[in-house]
Amino acid sequence: MEQNGPDFALDGAGFSAGGRRILSPLALRLAVGHLHALVGPNGSGKSTFLKLLARQIAPDAGTIRLGGRLLPSFGSRAFAREVAFMPQFTPATDGMTVQELVSLGRFAWHGALGRSSPRDKAAVREAIERCDLTAFVHRPVDALSGGERQRVWIAMMLAQQSRWLLLDEPTSALDAGHQVEILDLVASLARERGVGVVAVLHDINMAARIADDILALDGGNLVFRGGPADVMRPEVLRPLFGPHVDVLPAEGSRPAVVYMR
Amino acid sequence: MKALPASWLVVAAVAAVVALAAANHVMLIDAVSTEAAGNRAFAAIFVARAELPRLAMALVAGAALGLSSALLQRVLRNPLAEPATLGLSAGAQLALVIATVALPAAMAYPVAVAFAGAAATALLVLAATARRRFEPLAVILTGMMASLTATAGAAAVILASGDYMTGLFIWGGGDLTQDGWGPTLRLAAILAVASAGTLLALRPLALLALGDAEAKAAGLATGSLRLVVIALAVWLAAATTAEIGIVGFIGLAAPLMARLTGIRSSTARMAAAPVFGALLLSLADGAVQLAGHLTGLRIPTGAATALIGGPLILALVPRIANLTRPDVLPTPTILSRRSAGPVLAALAIILMGAIATALLAGRGAGGWHFDPANMDWRLARVSLLGAAGALIGMAGTVVQRLTGNPMASPEVLGVGVGAGAGLSVVLITAPFAGLAAQATGMMAGSVATLSVLLAFVRRHGFGAERLLIAGIALGALLSSILTSVITTGSPAGFRLLGWISGSLIEPSASMAMGMAVILAGLTPLVLVYARPLAILPLGETTARALGLATTATRFSLVLIAGAATAASTLAIGPMSFIGLIAPHLARSLGLGRPAAHLIGAMLSGAALTIWADWLARMVAFPYQLPLGLFAALIGGGYLAVRFARGSHA
Secondary structure (H helix, E strand, O other), X not given: OOOOOOOEEEEEEEEEEOOEEXXXXXXXXXXXXXXXXXXXXXXXXXXXXXXXXXXXXXXXXXXXXXXXXXXXXXXXXXXXXXXXXXXXXXXXXXXXXXXXXXXXXXXXXXXXXOOOOHHHHHHHHHHHHHOOOHHHOOOEHHHOOHHHHHHHHHHHHHHOOOOEEEEEOOOOOOOHHHHHHXXXXXXXXXXXXXXXXXXXXXXXXXXXXXXXXXXXXEOOEEEEEEOHHHHOOHHHHHHHHOOOEEEEOOEOOEOOEEEEO | OOOOOHHHHHHHHHHHXXXXXXXXXXXXXXXXXXXXXXXXXXXXXXXXXXXXXXXXHHHHHHHHHHHHHHHHHHHHXXXXXXXXXXXXXXXXXXXXXXXXXXXXHHXXXXXXXXXXXXXHHHHHHHHHHHHHOOOHHHHXXXXXXXXXXXXXXXXXXHHHOOHHHHHXXXXXXXXXXXXXXXXXXXXXXXXXXXXXXXXXXXXXXXXXXXXXXXXXXXXXXXXXXXXXXXXXXXXXXXXXXXXXXXXXXXXXXXXXXXXXXXXXXXHHHHHHHHXXXXXXXXXXXXXXXXXXXXXXXXXXXXXXXXXHHHHHHHHHHHHOOOOOOHHHOOOOOOOOOOOHHHHHHHHHHHHHHHHHHHHHEEEEOOEEEEOHHHHHHHHHHHHHHHHHHHHHHHHHHHHHHHHOOOOOOOOOOOXXXXXXHHHHHHHHHOOOOOHHHHHHHHHHHHHHHHHHHHHHHXXXXXXXXXXXXXXXXXXXXXHHHHHHHHHOOOHHHHHHHHHHHOOOOOOOHHHHHHHHHHHHHHHHHHHHOHHHHHHHHHOHHHHHHOOOOHHHHHHHHHHHHHHHHHHHHHHHOOOOOHHHHHHHHHHHOOOOOHHHHXXXXXXXXXXXXXXXXXXXXXXXXXXXXXXXXXXXXXXXXXXXXXXXXXXXX
């Protein structure tokens, strides 16, 4: 297999728990520099898929490689320099300020003892500016609104300066306006920096809006993969989300829209 | 939640109780016949006046504890409430011990004395937590604190009255030995009255389970109902304590088993709790008697219930879905931040003040005096305690950040008692071992305890309640081992008793130097982990995503916290609660970053310990009270004030 950039390569990687298959063995490749969206109904294995990539859980079959290297062969910090992961539910931050939390993103680079270098400081500053958090740097994260807090976690991932961002429903707690804002931010980062993104997204319209590559999971199986235009078709979506789903085809500047009949 | 087959469980338990009783009966008759040279009449009397009443007492007392806990849990909507965790038993015990020593005439009415103690404790705990709407964790922590203070108080009275009072301690550990039917019948009568009361209250209680607002909407006077039911539960608990001493875990385990057997209706559960309580206690007591027959050791039944109940709770905790009541979920308080420099400087000045007070101020035959004459010998003591206080402050901060739980501490999680278990192993296996061997044993004990807890929560998820229940269960399990050792009456036991209520070592320049060396060694080591300590409270997932090697890091931190706990308990005992209070205090002063938090907690830990010791020496001059008692008082007062102000602890 040829290597160009640190792509994810799954070779028969699957996961089961308690005798139940949660993710059937998958063989696929995710290219860095692209935004891959994972869609599918609840319990389809999206989060499990993401956790496998993030090395939060280990596959019980097959292997996962990053840039040709098996995931277990990375050290803790070395892996975090390649892959940043944001879980669906971000934890309480124990009174930490925005500045402090975002700075933790640099742990993978300076470790427990290393001094915080000018490069570390620059990365934190840039992440904070990028996520439009300059006004909040000294505020406790817990005191921010849901949307602001989400931006802080994304800023922390940016400060990590990894090649991959893995996001599990990054906008689940947000209203439509904030969702667009956050996802556009992530998408523009992927384009500008050649970062790879894998995001679990609940909203298929949102996925079609920002992703280059959409993977649809159902019952632990990959049932469809393609670009936004390929996915936005009733015959693809109905098996996943039920018979009421329909698609309004794109028209002029308006993209295709999925709606419930 | 998978249901256990209730009927099978009951059948198995009944069979076990019968089998144990039969085995004990055979051995008892054997022993009595040998001693009384085949006197059958004597054996018959023994059976009628000792053996049968004891079995009946186990059943009745177990049922009383089960009912009392079921009532408390229902009315407080708190699955951890029971006479032992709320401090009712310990309050009753303290009242009984004080009455025995100071007012023997009152002991003609032991149930009344016990009720006074238990009711006072209940009022204290409930008053302190009323503003937090009796939030389960706050109630349990306050209860534990009250319980420990009362136990330390009782131990102090026992120690002060000389070693002939050790018998009181055996009773305190729960002793079911009977010499007639009187106590059993008294308790049975109380149980009958309380059961009738429960029957009357069943329907309103079912309403209360829905929630306060709903119950009020349905026309229920929730306040007075609560008061009546709690009084009933306190009465049951006090009467049981008066007759057989403190028997923990039955109250916790019986309703939990009733819940997990899949019994749906709340009325049936209320009825099942006493049944399970009776079975559990008679099982434990049968096992204790059997052990006594086989080995000749007299283990208090209360120690055995903890020995059985501790692992039982640990096994059941993962099956408890969620203990937090959504209606009283504490809103996370945003702790303010201050710049660390001035706060730490202020804390250092306060510590200096504490040191100066302890060195200079004292009471003598002629009243208060203030002179540097006694500085030399006080210096060793103050530096020993200061270093030990700093160490427990350090351990507390590490434990709270390791678990991401501000209610955790070496004391709450039983890490200090774990050190004691290690110590007791050394004391028993090598009575003449030096201090180094004892300290090593303690460190092994505390590290093992903390490791077990962390492994447990890692497997079953870090829930605040789960961790605390597991810690409480483990702590009780370990302290039951300690109680068993203490009741042997051996020199090892007496040393352990001294250690529990305060101190194992006498202050001397070399001890102070040793403690200072440990502090100086551990401080840079723990500061190395400042960044990981900022990351760990965010949880396993985030910590790993950020690139922290969580397993290795946790292991090192457990070693550090274990060593710090073990060393500090040498000087201040396992139950100072300074490990809970000091990190808390530092945090509420605005020290949020790990390094500042650690140093702040160490400074406050040192100051608190020195003050507690000074008070312990001054308050009852010329007698010295145990340091542990005062530390628990300070800690309990601090928590009570914080809870009462309605702030999130």
